[in-house]
Amino acid sequence: MGMEGIGARVARKEDKRFLTGKGRYTDDMVVPGMKYAYFVRSPHAHAKITGINVSAAKAMPGVIDVLDGKQLQADGIGNLICGWMIHSKDGSPMKMGAWRPLAVDTVRYVGDAVAIVVANSVAEARDAAEVVTVDYEELPAVITSVAALEAGAPQIHPEAPGNLIFDWQIGDGAATDKAIAEAAHVTEIEILNNRLSPNPMEPRAALGVYDEAEDHYTCYTTSQNPHVARLVMSAFYNVAPENKLRVIAPDVGGGFGSKIYIYPEEIVCLWASKKTGVPVKWTSDRTEAFLTDAHGRDHVSKVKMAFDKDHRIIGLKVDTIANLGAYMSLFSSAVPTYLYATLLSGQYAIPAIHANVRTVYTNTVPVDAYRGAGRPEATYLLERTMEVAARELGVSPAELRRKNFIRSFPYQTPVIMNYDAGDYEASLSAAMSAADWDGFAARRAEAEGRGKKRGIGMSCYIEACGIAPSQAVGSLGAGVGLWESAEVRVNAVGTIEVLTGSHSHGQGHETTFAQLVADRLGVPLASVNIVHGDTDKVQMGMGTYGSRSGAVGMSAIVKALDKVEMKAKKIAAHLMEADESDIVIENGALKVAGTDKTLPWFQMALAAYTAHNLPAGMEPGLKETAFYDPSNFTFPAGCYIAEVEIDPDTGKTEIIQFVAADDFGNIINPMIVEGQVHGGLAQGIGQALLEEVRYDETSGQLLTASYMDYAMPRADDLPSFKLSHQNTPCPSNPLGIKGCGEAGAIGSPPALINAITDAIGVEITMPATPLKVWQALQAAQPRMAAE
Amino acid sequence: MAKVTLTVNGRTMSGECDDRTLLVHFIRDKLGLTGTHVGCDTTQCGACVVHMDGKSVKSCSILAVQAAGSSVTTIEGIASQGELHPVQAAFNQHHGLQCGFCTPGMVMTAVDMINRHGGQLDEVTVRHELEGNICRCTGYHNIVKAVLSANEEMHGASRQAAE
Ligand code: FES
Ligand code: FES
Numbered sequence: 001m002g003m004e005g006i007g008a009r010v011a012r013k014e015d016k017r018f019l020t021g022k023g024r025y026t027d028d029m030v031v032p033g034m035k036y037a038y039f040v041r042s043p044h045a046h047a048k049i050t051g052i053n054v055s056a057a058k059a060m061p062g063v064i065d066v067l068d069g070k071q072l073q074a075d076g077i078g079n080l081i082c083g084w085m086i087h088s089k090d091g092s093p094m095k096m097g098a099w100r101p102l103a104v105d106t107v108r109y110v111g112d113a114v115a116i117v118v119a120n121s122v123a124e125a126r127d128a129a130e131v132v133t134v135d136y137e138e139l140p141a142v143i144t145s146v147a148a149l150e151a152g153a154p155q156i157h158p159e160a161p162g163n164l165i166f167d168w169q170i171g172d173g174a175a176t177d178k179a180i181a182e183a184a185h186v187t188e189i190e191i192l193n194n195r196l197s198p199n200p201m202e203p204r205a206a207l208g209v210y211d212e213a214e215d216h217y218t219c220y221t222t223s224q225n226p227h228v229a230r231l232v233m234s235a236f237y238n239v240a241p242e243n244k245l246r247v248i249a250p251d252v253g254g255g256f257g258s259k260i261y262i263y264p265e266e267i268v269c270l271w272a273s274k275k276t277g278v279p280v281k282w283t284s285d286r287t288e289a290f291l292t293d294a295h296g297r298d299h300v301s302k303v304k305m306a307f308d309k310d311h312r313i314i315g316l317k318v319d320t321i322a323n324l325g326a327y328m329s330l331f332s333s334a335v336p337t338y339l340y341a342t343l344l345s346g347q348y349a350i351p352a353i354h355a356n357v358r359t360v361y362t363n364t365v366p367v368d369a370y371r372g373a374g375r376p377e378a379t380y381l382l383e384r385t386m387e388v389a390a391r392e393l394g395v396s397p398a399e400l401r402r403k404n405f406i407r408s409f410p411y412q413t414p415v416i417m418n419y420d421a422g423d424y425e426a427s428l429s430a431a432m433s434a435a436d437w438d439g440f441a442a443r444r445a446e447a448e449g450r451g452k453k454r455g456i457g458m459s460c461y462i463e464a465c466g467i468a469p470s471q472a473v474g475s476l477g478a479g480v481g482l483w484e485s486a487e488v489r490v491n492a493v494g495t496i497e498v499l500t501g502s503h504s505h506g507q508g509h510e511t512t513f514a515q516l517v518a519d520r521l522g523v524p525l526a527s528v529n530i531v532h533g534d535t536d537k538v539q540m541g542m543g544t545y546g547s548r549s550g551a552v553g554m555s556a557i558v559k560a561l562d563k564v565e566m567k568a569k570k571i572a573a574h575l576m577e578a579d580e581s582d583i584v585i586e587n588g589a590l591k592v593a594g595t596d597k598t599l600p601w602f603q604m605a606l607a608a609y610t611a612h613n614l615p616a617g618m619e620p621g622l623k624e625t626a627f628y629d630p631s632n633f634t635f636p637a638g639c640y641i642a643e644v645e646i647d648p649d650t651g652k653t654e655i656i657q658f659v660a661a662d663d664f665g666n667i668i669n670p671m672i673v674e675g676q677v678h679g680g681l682a683q684g685i686g687q688a689l690l691e692e693v694r695y696d697e698t699s700g701q702l703l704t705a706s707y708m709d710y711a712m713p714r715a716d717d718l719p720s721f722k723l724s725h726q727n728t729p730c731p732s733n734p735l736g737i738k739g740c741g742e743a744g745a746i747g748s749p750p751a752l753i754n755a756i757t758d759a760i761g762v763e764i765t766m767p768a769t770p771l772k773v774w775q776a777l778q779a780a781q782p783r784m785a786a787e
Numbered sequence: 788m789a790k791v792t793l794t795v796n797g798r799t800m801s802g803e804c805d806d807r808t809l810l811v812h813f814i815r816d817k818l819g820l821t822g823t824h825v826g827c828d829t830t831q832c833g834a835c836v837v838h839m840d841g842k843s844v845k846s847c848s849i850l851a852v853q854a855a856g857s858s859v860t861t862i863e864g865i866a867s868q869g870e871l872h873p874v875q876a877a878f879n880q881h882h883g884l885q886c887g888f889c890t891p892g893m894v895m896t897a898v899d900m901i902n903r904h905g906g907q908l909d910e911v912t913v914r915h916e917l918e919g920n921i922c923r924c925t926g927y928h929n930i931v932k933a934v935l936s937a938n939e940e941m942h943g944a945s946r947q948a949a950e
Contacts, residue, residue, distance in 0.1 A: 011879050018887025019875040019894065021822015021862035028821035123805060201826045201834060201888040201923050253824075253888030254923050286827040506886030506924045675882045675929055682926030707831035707921065715917035715927040720910065744926075 005519030006735075009671040013525065014510040023251045026205040026220045027283045034207070035064055037269055037282035038125035040115040040132045041291065042107035045141035045363040045700020046154060049105055049114065053133040057117060062124030065276045066132060067268075068115040069102030077101060077271055078237045080264065082328035083479035086166050086337055089356075094166040097157025097361065099327035101237070101264035101271075107136070108156055108326035109363050110702055111291030113264050118276050122283075141363035141700035145323035146300055148360045156326065156361040165324060165359040166333070170341045171415050176354035179315025183306035187389035191381045194766045195298035195323070195693040196686075197710060198370045200505075202253020203284035204293060208269035212277070216244050221266045223249040224259045224503050225543020228480065230535045232262045232330070239270050249533040252505035256683070257369040258293045259505065260545050261330040265292075290705040295693055296370020298323040299336065299377045305385050311393055313348055313404050318355040318381065326361060329368035333359065338416075338476050339374030339464070339546075345413035346382040347424040347460045347637060348404040353414045363700045365693075369545065371683055371745040375463040380766075383459040383750035387757070397754070398432060401460050417464060419635050422663060426726040428460060431639040431661035434722050440643070443656075453646040454656070457754025458639060461747035465739030466551030466634040466732075483629035484548070485541050486556035488517070488564050490622040492609035494602030495527040498560075501541010502553030503533050507676070507741065509549060512668045516554055516735075520561050522587040523601055539625075547739030550668065551634045551730070558734045559626035567622060571607055572599050574615040632732040636739055638662035640681075640747040642755040651774025653689060653756060659722045660747070665730035665738035673740045674723055680744020681721055686713040687745070688752035692767050711767075791855045795820070796864025804851050810844075811835040813851035814861060822862040822891045826921065833920030836892040836899075837861045843899035845919070862891035865898060874898050874937040883933035885924035896920050897934045906942030908935060 004010055017023050054066040080099040087093055103112050114134055119125035140154040147153055148163040156163050180186055200222075207220040217240045223229045226247040233239040233247075252259060265282050273280045284292070299322050306315035322336035341355040372379075390400040402425065411419045432438075440456045447454040467473065470481030487499040498513055514528035531537050544553070565585060572590035573580040582593045591598045607613065611620035641659040646652065660677055667673050690711035694703040704710040729736030749766060756768050762780045764772060792801035795818060802817035814820050814837070823846060826834035835847040838860040846859075865872040874897045877883065884890040900916045901908065913934045914927070922930060 012882065015879040015884060015887075016871070018884055018890050019862075019871060019878055020866055021820065021891050023822070023887045023890075025821075025824075025888065027825075028815075030819075121805075123807065199923055200886070201832065201921065202824070202886065203826070251887065254886040256923070283825075285825075286829070286832075508885070671882045675885060675925060678926035678928040679885060679924045680926075683923070706829045707827050708829050712831075712921050712923070713926075714921060715914040715931065718914075718927055720928050720931065721926070 004525040005515055006668050008515065008669065010511055010515055010525065010669055012508050012511045013514060014508065025202055025251045025253055026207060026222050029207050029220050031207070031209055031279045034279040034281055035118050035120060036122045036125050037272065037280050038117045038122060038129045039113045039265065039282070040117065040129045040134065042103065042110060042112040042114055044107060044136055044138055045110050046139040047107050047136035048139060049103060049107060049134060050137050051135040052115060054115065057128040057132045060124065060128040060131060062120035063128045064118040064278060066115055066117045066128065067272055067275055069100055069104040072102050072268065072271060073100065073104060075271065076238050077267060080327065081236050082333050083330050084334040085477040086168055086333045088166040089169045094333055095160035095164070096328050097159045101267045109365055110700055111365065112326065113268070116268050116272050118272055118278070118280050143362055143364055143695045143697045143700055145298065145321045145360045145362060148362045149321065149358065156363065160361055163361045165328065165361060167358045168337055169354065169356045171354040172352055173354040175352040176315045176317045179352045180304055180306045180317060183314060184309040185307045185393060187305045187385055187392055189303050189385050189388050191301040191303060191384060192765045193297045193299040193377045193380055194687060196296045196370055196691050197290055197693050198256040198258035198293060198296060199712060200254030200256055200258060203286060203289045204259065204263065204265065205283040206266035206269045207279060207281040208266070208273040209279040210270065210273040217270050218246045218248065219266055219270055220248045220250060222252050222259050223247065224252065224255040224505060224545055226503065226533055226535055227501060227541045228543050229262050229266070233267060237267050239267055247535045249503055255505045256371040257296065257373055257545060260543070261294055261368055263292065286707065287705045290710065291702060292365060294329045294368035295325065295365050296367065297377060298367055301381055303381055303385050305389055307389065307393065311395060311400060311403055313350045315352040316344060316350050318344060320355065320357045322357060322359045323362050323364065323367055324359050325364045325366035327366045329366040332366060332368045334478070335369050335374045340378050342416045343375050343378040343462065343464060344382065344415055345417065346379070347406060347462050349406045350414065364695060371680065372463070372742040373546065375742065376746045376749065379459065379461040379746050380750045383461065384753060387457065387754040397458055398428060401428065418632065420632055420731050421728045422635060422637050423726060423728050424460060424637060427637065427639040427661040427663055430724050430726050431458065431641045431659050434661065434724060435641040435643060435657060435659040437641070447645055451648070453648055453759040454643065455755040455759025456641065456643045457751050457758050458641045459747050459751035459754065460639045461743065462635055462637040463742060463746050464633040465547035465636055466630055467546040467548050468633055469631060470629050480542065481629065482542055483627050484552040484556040485539060485625065485627050486560045487623065487625045488557065488560040490564060490605050492606050494523070494605040496523065497529045497531055498557055499531045499538045500553055500557065501538055501543065502549040503544040505544070507544065507549060508672045512672055513554060513557060515668055516557055517561065521585055521601060547741035550737040551733050551739050552628060552630050554735055554737065555630065555733045556626050556628035559628050560624045563624035563626065564622060568604050570615055570618065572604050575599055575607060575613065630733060634665065634730045634732060634738040636662065636664050636743050638743060638747060640751040642751040644752065644755045644759055646756065646759045646773060648777055651770035651777065653768060653773060655719045657722060658719055660744065661724050661726060662740065662743055663726050663728055663738070664740040665727055666736035667725065667727065676740045677723055677744045678721055680742060681748050682713050682718055684745040684748030685718060685752060688749040688766050688768060690717065690767050690769070789852050791851045793854050793856060794858040796860055806852060808851045809847055810849050810851045810854045811846035814846060820861050820863050824888055824891060826888065831921065833892040833896060834889055836895040836920070838895060838899060843896055862895060872898065873940045874901065877933040877937035877940065881929045881933040881936060883925065883930045889920060889922040893920050893922065893930055897937065900934065901938045901941055906938065908938045910935065
């Protein structure tokens with residue numbers, strides 16, 4: 001592997017700028033003449049707009065202009081779209097309601113943007129926004145998905161009668177019903193997956209710069225996928241054609257899915273820059289982030305899992321209602337369908353599966369992918385059901401899982417996915433021994449002696465990463481292909497730039513991608529630079545989400561490197577008068593195998609550019625591009641174990657230990673992979689114990705709109721984690737990588753809730769706050785006393 | 788409007804600002820030092836932590852005018868002559884940062900914490916002291932490791948110097 005190559009724990013190249021305060025985030029950008037935007041937002045969950053008066057606001061000090069949705073519409077700016085078409089089981093297309101970047105006649109959630117104020121300072125813009133008078137005629141609001149489907153519920157979009165967006169299914173309903181009818185035991189459970197706010201620490205921001213002389217726009221924005229942003233803003237929102245729009249996503253302070261989407265603010269800032277003739281910058285504050293960043297999860301499901309007399313699962317039936325909020329966000333339709341129900345087989349051989357998913361509009365923030373996107377919901381549902389089943393059947397949770405594990409690959413599930421490789425037993429065993437599962441009974445007894453309730457719980461997750469084969473996702477309704485691009489430029493002095501369509505917002509690509517190049521060419525890490533995040537530099541790319549940058553983004557670099565190598569070898573063979581097939585690349589030099597002839601890498605590069613002596617017919621230069629389209633998803637999997645101790649007097653859960661055993665395939669930089677797992681675990685533990693977006697169900701006001709109300713995991717809420725890897729290389733891509741970005745968030749919630757319910761002996765919903773745990777214990781006590 | 792003069796990273800600086808301008812905005816917008824970040828509106832996240840007269844403060848929770856005449860150190864001011872401060876180096880070594888957004892505040896908090904405890908730091912104390920700094924990326928695991936390692940480095944080094 002070498003000191004800097006694949007597999008090395010290299011400290012990150014990008015750290016220095018972040019550690020010295022020299023990171024360049026969107027809000028750090030200053031361009032000449034720049035002014036500041038503040039958005040006027042709806043204070044109501046659902047209302048008709050009967051009038052907007054901006055004259056007082058326009059007269060406020062420092063105000064350049066105040067613009068509303070009618071003006072935006074008149075200028076031909078389009079509505080926001082959902083880019084993944086889902087058809088209901090009756091064949092009808094999903095019912096997409098109009099989402100205007102600035103609301104014109106109706107607002108549908110608290111925070112819906114109505115107008116933009118541009119002023120000399122943020123403070124002046126905010127002052128002016130306060131005197132914009134919008135006349136609203138309030139309408140009844142509906143917040144929960146279940147209530148939105150009830151007869152007589154407030155109607156949110158005329159396009160979607162009964163607030164139903166689609167009613168979709170997957171799998172074999174008849175076979176599943178038959179399995180349930182014939183089962184020796186059926187476990188039935190209702191699963192709630194709590195709504196979350198992604199909360200990257202950098203709030204979203206956008207800076208729109210219109211250059212009149214060139215009729216050209218530049219957008220600096222907090223995006224995980226600047227090329228997708230440019231494509232969508234050009235093709236659908238009519239902001240400007242692609243050649244007239246440059247999107248730059250500089251340093252981005254975390255995304256977790258919430259910065260995939262193109263939001264109203266970047267579109268409006270670009271448009272407002274043209275309207276006002278000044279560059280317009282908007283930076284979200286935290287409350288605005290809670291009010292407008294796409295939320296995650298919010299599923300309500302009913303589950304039936306059927307077992308035969310030997311405790312083998314013979315059928316799984318799932319009925320899910322997913323809340324998509326007030327508008328369909330960019331990939332919202334894919335999350336509760338193809339990213340969710342296709343993972344319902346988990347790590348288990350289940351002959352018959354059927355899932356029905358209804359998605360609904362409510363008067364809440366749009367819901368879309370958040371770290372894991374559909375897979376945490378599937379894993380939580382399955383692993384909670386397995387746990388409850390094990391308790392009902394009176395077998396150990398490990399035994400029930402072992403009995404049902406898939407053990408030979410490739411394995412075709414009844415819900416589309418074809419698992420290519422895995423070893424579920426290996427991670428289960430590793431996790432159990434790391435957690436000293438066998439010693440738990442003694443630890444529990446010891447805790448009991450101190451008046452504490454101990455519990456232990458496991459979760460065996462699988463997820464699908466590296467999205468995804470373009471043709472396959474196209475056939476399932478995706479509006480885009482999900483390949484990735486790379487360009488490798490070898491400079492005349494031999495240093496290298498890699499241009500990638502992946503985007504790093506914490507993942508460390510500037511290091512890991514360079515490690516790949518160093519590994520292949522034997523050049524020092526310091527001579528490799530990774531370029532990303534600018535549509536003027538990188539031609540095209542699909543960006544970073546779904547743990548795809550290693551499996552897909554790096555595979556594209558591999559393909560480009562293959563081409564570079566081929567040309568470099570031709571040049572070297574020519575210069576050293578050897579046969580091309582005898583050239584090997586080692587330690588930064590091209591060598592003729594079996595001889596002492598050698599040509600330093602930089603001399604070969606120089607020769608490519610001087611072009612004084614190249615093979616006949618060869619073009620000068622050394623730069624190659626590749627587009628890589630994956631052949632399959634990848635399937636990271638693992639086993640997580642949580643051990644908790646609960647104080648029955650306070651209901652507080654203390655995590656005694658958290659063990660993660662993961663199979664991520666081959667690993668480029670173990671330190672970075674571990675960091676990804678730590679972060680994912682923290683978010684999953686946050687979901688299980690602390691986090692929940694709450695609305696007032698009558699008024700539709702967001703109750704958790706600051707860090708005073710929304711409980712983010714903090715350092716003293718979490719333990720240090722015990723990690724291990726049991727890797728089976730992924731056969732579906734050249735590096736054997738599966739992806740590690742989301743696993744922690746996917747596998748951890750059920751492990752924790754299984755541990756807590758093990759400790760307290762009653763069911764509980766997420767987040768298992770001290771209050772809820774305490775109440776559950778109180779409610780259970782009289783019954784326990786009566787028994 | 789007020790004119791605020793203060794010492795920042797050892798240099799006297801001044802700028803005009805509204806009476807209501809927060810120190811963090813003054814540092815970012817008027818002084819152009821954008822390493823200090825804003826992550827919340829309610830003094831919860833710690834992305835804005837700087838040192839004021841030697842103590843760590845959340846620069847979003849005081850007005851620029853309140854800081855007039857004081858000596859402020861920001862994340863840009865703790866490395867010396869291109870050498871990373873031991874806390875910065877430990878964050879790099881132990882992968883204590885991912886997106887980097889919380890990092891300036893984390894580092895400034897950690898420096899202050901290590902200084903205050905005179906070498907007496909353990910994991911529980913570090914986790915407790917980090918309660919006012921939110922990181923969404925790292926799960927804190929490697930931040931805690933980095934702080935403990937920097938603590939060793941700094942106090943080990945000072946012990947050696949004393950010998
Ligand atoms: S910005 Fe100061 S604490 Fe969050
Ligand atoms: S490194 Fe991203 S928030 Fe801490």
